[in-house]
Amino acid sequence: MRPVTPRTDPAPSRLRYRLQRLMLTPLFRGLLRVGLPFGLCFAIAAGYLSQPERQEAMALALIDLRRQIETRPEFMVDLLAVEGASDPLAGEIREIFPHALPVSSFDLDLDRLRGMIEALPAVRHADLRIKQGGVLEAKVAERQPAALWRRAEGVALVDREGVVLDPAARRTAHPDLPMLAGEGADAAVAEALRLRQAAAPLRARLKGFVRVGERRWDVVLDRGQRILLPERAAVRALERVIALSQAQDMLARDVVAIDMRLADRPTVRMTPHALKEWRRVRKISLEAADG
Amino acid sequence: MIELYESQRAMRNLRRTAIQRGVVAVLDVGTSKIACLVLRFDGSDRLAEGEGIGAMAGQAGFRVIGAATTRSRGVRFGEVEAMAETERAIRTAVQAAQKMAGLRVDHVIACFSGAAPRSYGLTGQVDLEGHVVTEQDIGRVLSACDLPDYGAGREVLHAQPVNFALDHRSGLSDPRGQMGQSLSTDMHMLTVDAAAVQNLAHCVKRCDLELAGLASSAYVSGVAALVEDEQELGAACVDLGGGSAGISIFVKKHMLYADTVRIGGDHVTSDISMGLQVPKAVAERIKTFYGGLVATGMDDRDMIEIGGDTGDWDHDRRKVSRAELIGIMRPRVEEILEEVRTRLDAAGFDHLPSQQIVLTGGGSQIPGLDALAARILGQQVRLGRPMRVHGLPQAATGPGFASAVGMCLQAANPQDEWWDFEIPVERYAARPLKRALKWFKDNW
Incomplete structure (x- = not known):
């Protein structure tokens, strides 16, 4: 029998025709092949990541991973080794060390630690490095006390550069250190040390050095004697005084002070008694000369 | 224009x-x-x-x-x-x-x-501005052709310069750069229905x-x-199509004339359809499988199953001899070729030096067409393929x-x-x- 269904139209509909032409357009095909998957992936990822709790979880996972890597034994620091410091200073360094050991080497800010250690008054210089085997090595160059400085607060130790280290409990604990006094004495510790070296012949009589007016030194001897030194060339002036004293026993005489502030006119101040005696003797000698 | x-x-x-x-x-x-x-x-x-x-x-x-x-x-x-x-x-x-x-x-x-389509031969002549023919001059001479009144509602489909003549020398294909006084051209113009x-x-x-x-x-x-020599020496191409037969005459590689006979293979099919009382699709199939133009004694005995799906046993089991089919097809093809002959005569094809006629188009595949065409169109007929x-x-x-x-x-x-x-x-x-x-x- 003849089939009743009408023959289908072989012609494509306008829509299909246009669609096919669109699909044959190179730009469109490229867009479909590259742009569409990319856009889709981007949209899915963006949609997934836009939730705050997911972002948080991801950030946490990331931090956790980082933590895991950082806390591997290869990166841990178990020991703080302090070299070149006396025991009290080493104890002090351990005390200010801000981390509880063991600590990951990623958490250590060596520059900051070095700054902290160098901020200690007794430390002149510090080197920090992490050695193999989890040891944090701190090489410390300690400040050596060079003098004692008497102030209103008490006696303190200072080093060559005038940095105040510790209060000194007793004077006798440091018999070999010179005693300094006066405002601004810490700024000229080195000069005081040079003076002290120059004053070696007077060592037995030397009491200390007094900074006057933050510009010059007085050398204080026993029996209340003073040597007033100039601002400049103080060592030379002191050496002159010592030479004078060795030649004429000047310091052994009844003199209160030797004033070397004017280099071309050294002045000697005598005690009142000595003055009276000197006048008396002079009068006698004058009378003798008259008579 | x-x-x-x-x-x-x-x-x-x-x-x-x-x-x-x-x-x-x-x-x-x-x-x-x-x-x-x-x-x-x-x-x-x-x-x-x-x-x-x-x-x-x-x-x-x-x-x-x-x-x-x-x-x-x-x-x-x-x-x-x-x-x-x-x-x-x-x-x-x-x-x-x-x-x-x-x-x-x-x-x-x-x-x-x-x-x-309708062909017109146009001529135009201009005096050259200089002594050498330039492209400007060709444009000028082409626009100097006097247009015939080809009627309203028609449009020019082709307008091809087929010949240039410079002073007394004719038959130039490219006159550019040649010396002369006046340039004339022959142009072939083909107009068709604008609609x-x-x-x-x-x-x-x-x-x-x-x-x-x-x-x-x-x-x-x-x-x-x-082929090239046919185009050069002069030939007519008859394109036997479904609805119409196109005629074009070529000389010197230029088309000189074109016309259409509004009879074609579809008319043969409809003749078979009417003669044998079958649908068009069946008639087309019979034409392409069994069609022919020259009957022999063998064709009388060559019976063709027509078929059908009316449900009537006698109607669906009909047979015709191939000679009968040829008898239906031949007059129509003869008519087409006669008409083509008339058009060619009207165009003056028999004055051309070469009388080659090439039959092409789907209709040229009918067996025996070359023999029939030779009798109507002349001896120099061949079947052409593109x-x-x-x-x-x-x-x-x-x-x-x-x-x-x-x-x-x-x-x-x-x-x-x-x-x-x-x-x-x-x-x-x-x-x-x-x-x-x-x-x-x-x-x-």
Whole structure:
């Protein structure tokens, strides 16, 4: 029998025709092949990541991973080794060390630690490095006390550069250190040390050095004697005084002070008694000369 | 005339851009089938200047990368009759060809056989401004041709300069650069019904395609089916199509005349359908399988099952002898050929030095046609197949594809038309601004 269904139209509909032409357009095909998957992936990822709790979880996972890597034994620091410091200073360094050991080497800010250690008054210089085997090595160059400085607060130790280290409990604990006094004495510790070296012949009589007016030194001897030194060339002036004293026993005489502030006119101040005696003797000698 | 010039020029520019872009489709809108070929121009020796005379004359290497054929619908006598149907058929063919090519096609060159083409011979003469013929002079002489009154509602499809004469020397194909006083030309102009062209253009436009050229199918099948010496010496090509038979006469590689006989293979089919009382589809099948034109004694005994599906046993078991079928077909084919003979005589074909006639088109595949045509048209008749084109599938190499192949050749190596030359400056006299602009362009 003849089939009743009408023959289908072989012609494509306008829509299909246009669609096919669109699909044959190179730009469109490229867009479909590259742009569409990319856009889709981007949209899915963006949609997934836009939730705050997911972002948080991801950030946490990331931090956790980082933590895991950082806390591997290869990166841990178990020991703080302090070299070149006396025991009290080493104890002090351990005390200010801000981390509880063991600590990951990623958490250590060596520059900051070095700054902290160098901020200690007794430390002149510090080197920090992490050695193999989890040891944090701190090489410390300690400040050596060079003098004692008497102030209103008490006696303190200072080093060559005038940095105040510790209060000194007793004077006798440091018999070999010179005693300094006066405002601004810490700024000229080195000069005081040079003076002290120059004053070696007077060592037995030397009491200390007094900074006057933050510009010059007085050398204080026993029996209340003073040597007033100039601002400049103080060592030379002191050496002159010592030479004078060795030649004429000047310091052994009844003199209160030797004033070397004017280099071309050294002045000697005598005690009142000595003055009276000197006048008396002079009068006698004058009378003798008259008579 | 100017509008036509402009529109043809616009189409020519479209064609040029399409060829530069590399892909152009060829659409043969016939009465029985619509063929679409997609051409790719690979740019090898493109536009080698120096050959021929035209700005576009140059061999362009191309390759057919998509071919599709579909049964035509809504076309009668080579003219669009039902626009929507035709549009669908074009869509089918274009889509299939695009699919095969894997490319989107935007520009299409179409040809059609109907629309009552009419040939005119035009002559024009101008005195040269200088002593040497320039391209300007050719443009001038072409526009100096006096136009005949070809009637309202008709449009010029082709206007090809076929001959140039300089003073007393005629038969020049390229007079540029030659010395002389006056230049005259012979131009062949083909006009068609404007309505048919517009309908076809509208159908193509509705398929989202841009019409980049139009051609007469009689002309392009002549380009495809005639070999070079036939084109040179003079020959007529008869394209036996479904709804009409196109005639074109070529001499010296130029078409001199084109006409259409509005009888074709479809009429043979309808004769068989009426004579044997069968549907058109069955008649078409019988025609293609058993058809013939010369009956012999053997054909009396060769019985053909007609078949049928009415349910009536006697009606469905009918048989006819092949001789009977030939008896139905032969008078109609004779009529077509007689008509072709009349047209050729009217055109003065028997005055040509060579009387070669080439039969092509789907109708030329009827067995015995050469014998019959020899009796009616003269002894120098041969059956022609289109030239071989790079990449054309085997199924599309038959004589039925002569006009499609001819369009390919035409697209690759176009014949100079009137609008390929610059319109002469005198035409712009009414537009001084444009003329000034042109002067600036020419001088800087």
